[in-house]
Amino acid sequence: MIRTIDVCTVTETIKEMCMEANYYLSEDMKLALQESAGTEKSEIGKKILNQLEENLKIAGEEKIPICQDTGMAVIFMEIGQDTHFEGGDLEEAVNEGVRKGYDLGYLRKSVVNDPILRENTKDNTPAVIHYSIVSGSQVKITFAPKGFGSENMSRIYMLKPSDGIEGVKNVIIKTVDEAGPNACPPMVVGVGIGGDFEKAAIMAKQALTRDVNKHSDIPYVCDLEKEMFEEANRLGIGPGGLGGTSTVLAVNINTYPTHIAGLPVAVNICCHVNRHVVKIL
Numbered sequence: 001m002i003r004t005i006d007v008c009t010v011t012e013t014i015k016e017m018c019m020e021a022n023y024y025l026s027e028d029m030k031l032a033l034q035e036s037a038g039t040e041k042s043e044i045g046k047k048i049l050n051q052l053e054e055n056l057k058i059a060g061e062e063k064i065p066i067c068q069d070t071g072m073a074v075i076f077m078e079i080g081q082d083t084h085f086e087g088g089d090l091e092e093a094v095n096e097g098v099r100k101g102y103d104l105g106y107l108r109k110s111v112v113n114d115p116i117l118r119e120n121t122k123d124n125t126p127a128v129i130h131y132s133i134v135s136g137s138q139v140k141i142t143f144a145p146k147g148f149g150s151e152n153m154s155r156i157y158m159l160k161p162s163d164g165i166e167g168v169k170n171v172i173i174k175t176v177d178e179a180g181p182n183a184c185p186p187m188v189v190g191v192g193i194g195g196d197f198e199k200a201a202i203m204a205k206q207a208l209t210r211d212v213n214k215h216s217d218i219p220y221v222c223d224l225e226k227e228m229f230e231e232a233n234r235l236g237i238g239p240g241g242l243g244g245t246s247t248v249l250a251v252n253i254n255t256y257p258t259h260i261a262g263l264p265v266a267v268n269i270c271c272h273v274n275r276h277v278v279k280i281l
Contacts, residue, residue, distance in 0.1 A: 001082065001137070002082055002083070002084050002137070003080070003082055003083050003084070003137035004083075004084045004085075004086055005083060005084070005085055005086070005139065005281060006085075006086055006087040007085050007086070007087045007088045007089070007090055007092075007093035008087055008088075008093070009281060010085070010090065010093045010094060010097060010139075010141075010281070011093045011094075011096045011097040011100065012097065013097065013141060013279050013281060014075070014094055014097025014098060014101060014141065014143060015097045015098075015100040015101040015104065016101070017097075017101065017141065017143040017277045017279060018073065018097070018098060018100075018101025018102055018105055018107065018143065018145070019063075019101055019104070019105035019107070020277050021143055021144070021145055021275040021276065021277040022065045022066060022067075022070050022071075022105060022107055022145060022275065023059055023060060023063050023064065023065065023066065023105070024059070024060050024066075025056050025060075025066060025273060025275070026274075026275070026276055026277065028211045028212045028213050029188075029212060029249070029272075029273065029274050030056070031213060032188075032212050032213065032249040032250060033049065033052060033053060033056075033186075033249065033272065034053070036049055036186055036239075036246040036249055037049040037050060037053065037246075039245065039246070040238075040239065040244055040245055040246045041244065041245045042238055042239075042242075042243055042244035042245065044238075044239075044242050044243065044244070045238045045239045045240075045242070045243065045244025045245065045246055046244075048238075048239035048240045048242065048244075049186075049239050049246065052239070052272060064106075065105075065107060065108070066273050066275070067147060067184075067271070067273055068108060069108065069110065069147035069148065069149060070102070070107040070108045070110065070124075070145055070147075071110065071144075071145030071146045071147045071148075071275065072110060072111055072124070072127075072128060072145065072146050072148070072151075073098045073102075073124060073125070073127035073128065073143065073145055074127065074128045074130075074143075074144045074145065074146050074205065075094060075098075075127050075128070075129045075130070075141065075142065075143055075144075076130045076132070076140075076141070076142040076144075076206060076209065077094070077129065077130070077131050077132070077139065077140070077141055077142075078132050078134045078138075078139070078140040078141075078142075079131060079132070079133055079134065079139050080133075080134055080135065080136040080137040080138045080139060081133050081134065081135060081136070082135075082136060082137035083137050083138075083139055091129065094127060094129055095125040095126050095127055098123070098124055098125050098126075098127045099123040099124070099125050102123060102124040103123065107124065108124075109121070109122055109123055109124040110124060110148075111123075111124050111125060111126070130202060130206075138280055138281065139280070139281040140278065140279075140280055140281075141278070141279050141280075141281065142206075142209050142276060142277070142278050143276065143277045143278075143279075144205075144208065144209050144275060144276040144277075145275050146205075146270070147184075147271060147273075149182060149183060149184055149271060150179070150182075150183040150184060150187065150269045150270045150271045151268075151269070152182070153175070153178065153179035153182050153183045153269045154175070154204070154266070154267060154268045154269050155171070155175045155178075155266070155267050156197065156200060156201055156264070156265070156266040156267075157171045157264070157265045157266075157267075158197065158262060158263075158264055159171070159262075159263040159264070159265055160262075160263060161260070161261065161262065161263050163263055164263075165220075165224070167263070167265075168193060168224075168263070168265050169224070169227070169228065169231075171265055171267065172189065172191060172228050172232075172251070172265075172267055173228070173231055173232060173235070175189075175267040175269065176189060176232045176235065176237075176247065176248065176267075176269070177235055177237075179269050180237055180241055181237065181240065181241020181242075182241075183269045183270075183271055184240075184271035184272055185237055185238065185239060185240065185241055185246075185247050185248070185271070185272065186238075186239055186246045186247055186248055186249045186272050187247065187248050187249065187269050187270060187271060187272065188208055188212060188248065188249050188250050188251075188252070188269075188270045188271075188272075188274040189228070189232065189248055189250070189251045189252070189267060189268075189269060189270075190203075190204040190205060190206070190207035190208035190252050190253075190254075190267070190268040190269075190270065191203075191204055191207060191228075191251065191252065191253040191254070191265065191266065191267055191268075192204035192205075192206075192207060192253075192254050192255075192256070192264075192265070192266040192268075193253060193254070193255045193256075193263075193264070193265050194255045194256035194257060194258040194263075194264060195256040195257070195258055195264060196258070196259070196262070196264060197264060199256055199264070200256075200264035200265060200266035201266040201268070203254040203255075203256060203266065204254070204266035204267060204268035205268050206254060207252040207253060207254045207268070208252065208268060208270050208274055208276070209276040209278075210252045210254075212249060212250035212252065212274070213250075216252075216253055216254075216255075218255065221253050221255060224253060225250075225251045225252065225253050228251040228253075229248060229250065229251045232247050232248040232251065233245055233246065233247050233248060235247050239272075249272065249274075
């Protein structure tokens, strides 16, 4: 049976998600920060983590952005194949939601209309939208505003199959190490392994939206996430890049089948807020 959704519902939902993601930290990230503050060995590291928690408290109480960089709007839409949208163009409805949310929420507009000419669009659109068609009639929307201090430190590598898992480990740690203080640590690290050039990058971005307290269901990937978490935290970058044992809060890894001749690996770095909100229509 076909379910009909008016695109105005999509616009209003995304409008609210823009503000929610920028004002309030998700529960999984709150818990990760609290745990990090409890285990941090450096005194200055503990102080910084406590300051970050105080910042989150103020942002939520006063409904102001957690961070001044309110990000480029990244949206994942999982659309049930039994869903029909009416009332207008879906993509325009999504962008209208971003437009309204950033305006009503007094969120910084950071998008320019051309990568070279660089004139600000003045409403933070267009969003980066990833669509996927799934079974059923639900629509799952994941909104993840991405700041560019951490985005700029992200990397993609086209490894050779012979590089194997050790090559994968090396580029993950290399990327975190090179990010250093520029990515506003403690960081969350999203990794995509497999697919092709763009599939690996999308998987890495989507990995950042997974609950940071949940590991992969694939045993070797779960082990790799834990190993990379421990090794990254031995780098000593620490909160704010001022030294300590809390360099990363989580390493989330997604995988996909790939070509016999390749081993693509994308590492998408995110700062300590790692904003993401999920809604079901």
